[in-house]
Amino acid sequence: MTIAIGHDLDHADRRRRIWAIIGSSSGNLVEWFDFYAYAFTALYFAPSFFPNGNQTTQLLQTAAVFAIGFLMRPIGGYIFGFVADKYGRKNSMMISVLMMCAGSLAIAVLPTYAMIGTAAPVLLLLARMLQGLSVGGEYGTSATYMSEVALPGKRGFYASFQYVTLIGGQLLASLVVLLVQQSLTDGELRAWGWRIPFFIGAAFAIVALFLRASLTETSSAESRSRKEAGSLREIFRHHTRAFLIVLGFTAGGSLIFYTFTTYMQKYLINTAHMNDRTANVVMTVVLFTYMIMQPAFGMLSDRFGRKTSMLLFGGLATLCTVPLMYAIADVKSPLAAFGLIIVALAIVSFYTSISGLVKSEMFPPEVRAMSVGLAYAIANAIFGGSAEYVALWFKNSGAESNFYWYVTLMCAIALVASILMPDPKVKGYLQGEGTEI
Structure with missing residues (x-):
């Protein structure tokens, strides 16, 4: 019983x-x-x-x-x-x-x-x-x-x-x-x-x-009542390194995410010379496939560890961005375009599937939401929000391939940040936390 x-x-x-x-x-x-x-x-x-x-x-x-x-x-x-x-x-x-x-x-x-x-x-x-x-x-x-x-x-x-x-x-x-x-x-x-x-x-x-x-509320009354709760000073006094690491892999993650999602439709039309309606269909199917991939990659992180997922993201994105962008530029069929973009987004999924979680694990509950939200918003606004503009600027200046290397550089920074980040299995702040709902 x-x-x-x-x-x-x-x-x-x-x-x-x-x-x-x-x-x-x-x-x-x-x-x-x-x-x-x-x-x-x-x-x-x-x-x-x-x-x-x-x-x-x-x-x-x-x-x-x-x-x-x-x-x-x-x-x-x-x-x-x-x-x-x-x-x-x-x-x-x-x-x-x-x-x-x-x-x-x-x-x-x-x-x-x-x-x-x-x-x-x-x-x-x-x-x-x-x-x-x-x-x-x-x-x-x-x-x-x-x-x-x-x-x-x-x-x-x-x-x-x-x-x-x-x-x-x-x-x-x-x-x-x-x-x-x-x-x-x-x-x-x-x-x-x-x-x-x-x-x-x-x-x-x-x-x-x-x-x-x-x-149900997940934060405790104890953590909310601490004088450090929601304190920007507390973040930069005791969690500067973690904040900078999050900025590092969010910059690369946001940039490559917007490159292969929102900008890719224009890239297929302007660079691969694909019909606009065909490009729209390709990207709609791509985004749907990418969306349903996320839980699978989240489960992979549960099995092999968050740090392993982040290292795979940073390493593969650094190695594969340039060849994938060149390959997509020369693509001849919608099916080939779909396959190449999905390969790119599978790499990105090692990051996006655990994007919020891997950041949350790096901060204590009294400053967790502010640390995660502020670091993400700064890096996303600078690198994610500007992705399309920078890509089109390079194309207009006749040096489109420089954009590929720019994305690669930022992904290399994300790789370094992933190497420096503490292993959540060992030092993660969520270890031992168990919210009752």
């Missing part, structure tokens, strides 16, 4: 943890859906907010507003990291998704330039800044929460769902925009149809808010 009760308790505990992962990752999906909805609809709403100039000028102006979202991420990482470490992961995640809902809804109902003049692009910028703050705060807190709620021995598998939902948000945004495109005329899209994905994003956020409201 005791065995049966123990089995039932284990089953109930596992079910609660799975529900906690769903609740926390649902917000992550919504955050990234809203963030990418802007990028996918910019072509249609750009003239409504920036009527002066040609289409290229309008797109550049909307791209500048998009970039502001990246620059707001470090601020969001700091603010929400403080809230998560001082007042709880759950509170931080709820505020974050509520803020994203507000930003998305604001864009959905914004009056155009024709209605209110220059106030329109200013309000668009403010809404985008709100979204940037929200996304900046989401990563560190959700990564911390998923790492803490996961069962010991299966943390890699559980934590991998952060990137499952991150990529899923991008795919969902693409799908929604595609459905809207198929349902409306070009004139309707430009007049009002572009607003639909933002209304949908706001509705998704409300659902995620209710799911997160049912979550």
Whole structure:
């Protein structure tokens, strides 16, 4: 009888943890859906907010507003990291998704330039800044929460769902925009149809808010009450080395992630001279495959260790980026393009599947969310957010291959950071932690 009760308790505990992962990752999906909805609809709403100039000028102006979202991420990482470490992961995640809902809804109902003049692009910028703050705060807190709620021995598998939902948000945004495109005329899209994905994003956020409201807090009252909780000074006084290591492999990881995901579509069209529709189909299938690969690579880290996964990522990315980029540039068939890009993203998956977890394991609970969120946001804003611009700049200057070497250099830095990082099995702060939910 005791065995049966123990089995039932284990089953109930596992079910609660799975529900906690769903609740926390649902917000992550919504955050990234809203963030990418802007990028996918910019072509249609750009003239409504920036009527002066040609289409290229309008797109550049909307791209500048998009970039502001990246620059707001470090601020969001700091603010929400403080809230998560001082007042709880759950509170931080709820505020974050509520803020994203507000930003998305604001864009959905914004009056155009024709209605209110220059106030329109200013309000668009403010809404985008709100979204940037929200996304900046989401990563560190959700990564911390998923790492803490996961069962010991299966943390890699559980934590991998952060990137499952991150990529899923991008795919969902693409799908929604595609459905809207198929349902409306070009004139309707430009007049009002572009607003639909933002209304949908706001509705998704409300659902995620209710799911997160049912979550159990993973940080203890003891850790939140410590004077070091949420302290930037504490991070740089006692955890500078760990912070710099996280910056190192996040810089390389973010750069190569954006190179083989968001930029790759343009690379297939501009460099491999693939038809744009074909390139869109290839990248949609690539992203879906990449998304479902994450749990498998998370389980590999549970079996062979986080440090081994990070060393494989850094080493293989350093060795293979240049030959893969050259091979993709000369690709002749969509199937070959798919295969090569998946090889690249399999290498990246050694990092992305455990991205939040490997960082969480390097910091104590009282500064964990801020350390993870701030380090990620800084490196991601500088290297991830600029990936496409740098790639196109090198191509425009006639030295496209220099971009391949730039990515390789940053991956080599990630390799060095992976060598220097402590083995979580030996010195990981999550060792011995077991959150009861």
